[in-house]
Structure formats: structure tokens, C-alpha cells
Amino acid sequence: QQDFESRFRLPHITDIFPDTPPIPSTFCLKMRTPIGKDIPGHYSLDEEWHGYINNNDRVLLKTINYSSPKSAGAECIDPNCTWVEQWVHRAGPREKIYYKPEEVKAAIVTCGGLCPGLNDVIRQIVITLEIYGVKKIVGIPFGYRGFSDKELTEVPLSRKVVQNIHLSGGSLLGVSRGGPSVSDIVDSLEERGINMLFVLGGNGTHAGANAIHNECCKRRLKVSVIGVPKTIDNDILLMDKTFGFDTAVEEAQRAINSAYIEAHSAYHGIGVVKLMGRSSGFIAMQASLSSGQVDVCLIPEVPFNLHGPHGVLRHLQYLLEMKGSAVVCVAEGAGQNLLQNTNAKDASGNIVFGDIGVYIQQETKKYFKEIGVHADVKYIDPTYMIRACRANASDGILCTVLGQNAVHGAFAGYSGISVGLCNTHYAYFPIPEVILHPRLVDPNSRMWHRCLTSTGQPDFI
Numbered sequence: 001q002q003d004f005e006s007r008f009r010l011p012h013i014t015d016i017f018p019d020t021p022p023i024p025s026t027f028c029l030k031m032r033t034p035i036g037k038d039i040p041g042h043y044s045l046d047e048e049w050h051g052y053i054n055n056n057d058r059v060l061l062k063t064i065n066y067s068s069p070k071s072a073g074a075e076c077i078d079p080n081c082t083w084v085e086q087w088v089h090r091a092g093p094r095e096k097i098y099y100k101p102e103e104v105k106a107a108i109v110t111c112g113g114l115c116p117g118l119n120d121v122i123r124q125i126v127i128t129l130e131i132y133g134v135k136k137i138v139g140i141p142f143g144y145r146g147f148s149d150k151e152l153t154e155v156p157l158s159r160k161v162v163q164n165i166h167l168s169g170g171s172l173l174g175v176s177r178g179g180p181s182v183s184d185i186v187d188s189l190e191e192r193g194i195n196m197l198f199v200l201g202g203n204g205t206h207a208g209a210n211a212i213h214n215e216c217c218k219r220r221l222k223v224s225v226i227g228v229p230k231t232i233d234n235d236i237l238l239m240d241k242t243f244g245f246d247t248a249v250e251e252a253q254r255a256i257n258s259a260y261i262e263a264h265s266a267y268h269g270i271g272v273v274k275l276m277g278r279s280s281g282f283i284a285m286q287a288s289l290s291s292g293q294v295d296v297c298l299i300p301e302v303p304f305n306l307h308g309p310h311g312v313l314r315h316l317q318y319l320l321e322m323k324g325s326a327v328v329c330v331a332e333g334a335g336q337n338l339l340q341n342t343n344a345k346d347a348s349g350n351i352v353f354g355d356i357g358v359y360i361q362q363e364t365k366k367y368f369k370e371i372g373v374h375a376d377v378k379y380i381d382p383t384y385m386i387r388a389c390r391a392n393a394s395d396g397i398l399c400t401v402l403g404q405n406a407v408h409g410a411f412a413g414y415s416g417i418s419v420g421l422c423n424t425h426y427a428y429f430p431i432p433e434v435i436l437h438p439r440l441v442d443p444n445s446r447m448w449h450r451c452l453t454s455t456g457q458p459d460f461i
């Protein structure tokens with residue numbers, strides 16, 4: 001508690017909560033108590049009970065008590081330990097707020113690639129800020145770039161502007177990679193008088209948000225920097241899932257189903273589907289599990305050979321012999337060791353991957369030609385179609401709650417934090433801790449083994 005409070009509650013400001021303005025009543029739960037225990041379902045309003053989140057409220061991150069360290073898999077780091085306990089801070093409205101709403105100028109920026117739900121989060125941040133009484137809300141266009149590019153002007157935001165933006169995918173504000181230095185961004189924050197910055201983006205964006213927070217602390221600026229993790233890959237540490245992931249899995253299933261129909265309807269048909277997942281195979285694993293139509297699932301965490309007696313191609317040959325068709329689902333970051341390294345980088349400094357889907361398609365065609373067996377190989381890459389979708393119902397709810405809690409966190413006076421779902425509860429996380437490294441599929445986990453059971457694939461090594 002001490003550590004979190006001293007690190008993230010604007011440490012350079014000593015007079016916390018000088019005179020707390022009243023918090024809007026919509027954030028206060030109205031606790032209802034049973035009128036009489038004999039009449040279940042009848043409640044009266046208890047005015048005494050306030051229902052705000054206390055700064056000491058915590059969420060338990062792990063709830064499994066393993067009967068033996070061996071049943072825990074790789075989750076249990078200490079071999080003698082069967083109980084892993086980690087607590088995080090509960091998100092939500094605080095009774096005391098740090099900013100006077102009339103003194104707030106809030107900005108929202110979306111960076112990196114597209115992800116279903118961006119508009120839902122923008123919308124909810126704006127609506128919640130307005131309920132707190134904030135009048136000055138702006139969007140920074142095209143990611144961090146919008147802070148420095150003189151041709152790009154701030155987008156004024158209000159409930160009226162954002163009312164229906166969640167009905168379409170993409171980002172109202174636009175996204176980009178690369179952009180100005182951290183000190184230029186903070187100069188721009190000062191010039192514009194922004195004291196709340198909501199940053200929607202992945203690990204790169206969060207590294208940027210953390211650096212902006214540190215620079216603001218260094219300059220003793222009263223600015224709350226709050227991250228909302230946007231990663232379709234679901235690769236952020238400590239969180240149950242990130243927004244857009246659910247929608248991505250649902251859409252990925254459609255691509256898998258098309259590949260299955262194509263493969264199934266052709267003589268010796270093979271469908272190859274490439275899905276998102278640079279370092280983590282969550283989308284490929286979940287989509288394979290949910291579709292039930294995948295014979296081979298390949299993810300970055302699990303090495304494989306294409307060629308050789310235990311390789312993927314030999315298994316595809318077996319599948320054609322046994323059932324006449326096959327479907328392969330591969331994550332974009334899988335098998336990169338099989339491709340030539342181009343050393344190319346994008347504007348944000350991320351390594352540009354080789355196309356493993358195309359490679360598998362070509363090698364499969366070559367292999368069957370060489371052994372004189374007919375094979376009809378079709379390749380589907382639905383990446384951009386999935387990223388541009390609007391959020392499904394479950395992601396829509398996740399985005400709504402994340403957006404509201406991002407604003408509550410800023411008003412509580414926190415900075416340098418990110419908001420996420422933890423063990424079905426919403427919590428605030430220190431940014432440095434969630435971006436230490438990408439969250440990976442554990443090859444020793446039950447989930448990966450459930451996936452292997454479902455596809456029926458062997459080890460390809």
C-alpha cells in the first residue's frame with residue numbers, strides 16, 4: 001500500500017486533497033438492505049452507506065491453492081510454494097477527488113495499431129469526465145505524433161461528438177507509430193495546459209506513458225497520466241484479458257471456418273490461416289479451441305519444424321490420407337526462426353516479421369509436389385479485417401468499465417498507472433510492472449494442453 005501510494009499518487013504534490021469538491025452522486029452506490037428477512041427480494045435504501053472505493057481496497061490476483069507444487073505447472077515459481085499471493089489496487093470512484101473539475105483539461109490519445117473497442121473507451125472516458133463536470137476535453141489526433149505535428153489540431157470532444165462512435169470500429173482520433181520525443185510531448189502538454197492524459201495503446205505506448213509520467217514528475221507538473229491497455233494479442237502481464245481480444249477471437253473463428261469450408265470442399269484441401277500474435281499465441285490458441293476445426297495450431301511460444309519425419313508437413317500428409325483435408329492456424333510470430341531475418345524495423349522500433357503464413361503455404365505446395373501427392377492449399381490472412389471490427393458485446397462492456405475507471409483513477413490523483421481486469425475485478429496496475437515483458441502462453445499450462453487435445457496434433461520437434 002505505502003509503496004503504491006508513494007509511487008503513483010502524484011508524489012511531487014504534498015497538499016493532497018486541499019478542498020475536496022463533491023463527487024457526482026452517480027458514482028456512489030446506493031446500498032439497499034433487505035426490509036425483512038422473510039420477504040426475499042424486498043429492499044430499502046440505506047442512506048448511511050456511501051459505497052466508494054477505499055484506497056486500501058485490494059483484489060487478490062491468484063486464488064488457487066495447489067495441493068502440490070507439481071500440479072501448479074510453471075505458474076509456481078518457487079518449488080516449495082503451493083500458494084501464490086499477489087494483491088492489486090481496486091479501481092473505482094474515491095470519495096475524495098484530487099482535481100477541481102473546472103480546472104481540468106483532459107486529453108485522449110490512441111497509439112499503435114487498431115484494435116476493436118478503441119472508440120468505446122474514448123466514448124466512455126468523455127462521458128465520465130463530463131459527469132465529473134469537466135468541460136475541456138480534447139483528442140490528440142494520430143497518436144503521439146499529434147503532439148508535435150503542427151498540421152494536426154486538437155479534436156474537441158463532448159458527449160454529443162462521441163455518442164455513436166462505438167457503432168463503428170477504428171479510432172475516432174486516428175492512430176500512428178513513431179512520433180516526438182518524450183520531452184517534446186511534455187512541452188506540448190504544458191503549452192496546451194493538459195493536466196489529465198489518457199493513453200490508449202500497447203506495450204510501446206505504455207512505455208511512452210510511463211516516460212511522460214516520469215518527465216512530468218521531474219518537472220513537478222500536476223498531470224495524471226493514465227493508460228488503458230490496448231492489445232488485441234492479450235499479452236499484457238497480470239490482466240485477465242485486454243479489450244478487443246474477445247472480438248478478435250470471435251472474428252478469427254469466422255476466418256478459420258472459411259478455411260475449413262474451402263479445405264473440406266476441395267480434393268485434398270489444406271487451409272492455412274494466419275492470426276495476430278507477435279510474441280503470444282493467445283488468439284491462435286483460443287480461436288483454435290473455440291472453432292474446433294483446427295488440426296494444427298502453431299504459436300510463437302512453442303517451437304516446431306516444418307520438414308523432417310516429425311515436422312508439420314509430414315503430419316499434413318497423414319491428415320490428407322486419414323480425413324482428406326486439414327486446417328492450420330498459425331500466429332504471426334510463430335516459427336520466425338525458419339524465416340530469413342530482414343532486420344527491418346517499423347517507425348516505433350518494432351522488428352518487422354517475415355510472413356510465416358505465406359512461407360507455410362509455399363513450403364506445403366512444394367512438399368506435396370515433390371512427393372507427387374495432389375494438395376489444394378489456400379491461405380487466409382484476416383488480420384486487417386479483424387482489427388477494424390467494432391467491439392462485440394463482451395468487449396463493449398469491458399471498454400465501458402475500463403473507460404470509467406481510467407477517469408476515476410485520474411480524479412483520485414493517481415498517475416503512471418494502467419487500468420485492467422484482474423480476477424474478474426477491475427484494478428489499477430503500476431505501468432512498469434505490466435510492461436516488463438509480454439505475457440506468454442505457458443506451454444506447460446492446462447490451456448495449451450486443452451488446445452493440443454482439441455486439435456490432436458503431435459509435437460513437431
Ligand code: ATP
Nearest residue numbers: 111112113177178179201202203204205207208348
Ligand atoms: P501495438 O500493440 O499496436 O503494437 P504499441 O503501443 O506497442 O501498440 P508501438 O508502435 O510499439 O505500438 O508504440 C506506440 C507509440 O509509443 C509510438 O508512438 C512510439 O514512438 C511510442 N513508444 C514505443 N516505445 C517507447 C518507449 N520505450 N519510450 C517512449 N515511447 C515509446
Ligand code: MG
Nearest residue numbers: 112202203204
Ligand atoms: Mg507493441
